[in-house]
Amino acid sequence: MNRLIGLVLLLAGLAYPFAVYYGQQHLAPRFFALLLGGLWLARFLSQGQKPGSRGMAIAALGFCVLLGLADSPTLLRWYPALISLFGLTLFGLSLKYGPPMVERLARLHEPELPEVAIAYTRQVTKVWVGFFIFNAALVSALTLWAPLSWWTLYTGLISYVLMGMLFAGEWLVRQRVRGHV
Structure with missing residues (x-):
């Protein structure tokens, strides 16, 4: 359920x-x-x-x-900013109290991560923290100063494209780091 x-x-x-x-x-x-x-x-x-x-x-x-x-x-219009703050909180607190969120996700596929992978997942978690800060700030600015159509375009499409690009970019970097590319 x-x-x-x-x-x-x-x-x-x-x-x-x-x-x-x-x-x-x-x-x-x-x-x-x-x-x-x-x-x-x-x-x-x-x-x-x-x-x-x-x-x-x-x-x-x-x-x-x-x-x-x-x-x-x-x-x-403030709801997407709230959701970004939730992401920031989850990823940020995981850096402080561990293990980092990306490490938790990585361990679902590979329970025994080497030390280099653990360091890498910490860095990727920091990148996601930066993304959530950026996203919350931009959604807030659009909420305060932009027309509804701009807000809708960003929160309904562009932010998801940016997340997808971040996922894809991280995947490419990970493949290179692991020597698969």
Whole structure:
């Protein structure tokens, strides 16, 4: 059930910028708050005792409550920045308390990582921290000063292209480092 909720949240996040673009003319922000809040509440209730996930769910629920009370179309545009801050928090705290997030992911495929790979995963985690800082700052700037169409283009397409390029670039570097290219 937890994976299904995670998948629905992911799909809702992908569709969110376009839903805001279309919905701002047709739906009250409270409608978005209710939908998002329901998904995040389900995630919260299904998380068990995972502190980081529960903390993110509580923060997202707080955002949904604020959105519902304010019923502000402008507030709708802050959700992608919040999600970037979640990524920043997860990756950043993993650098402090370890193991780094990229190392955790790498160990899913290769449980016994050599020391050089562990150092490499730490550096890649730092790159992702930088990306999340950049993304949150740019989404915030677009929210404050850009037209809705620019915000939608960036949060609904360009940011995902940038993430894909980062994934692909890291994969190419990893292949070179491992001697496979």
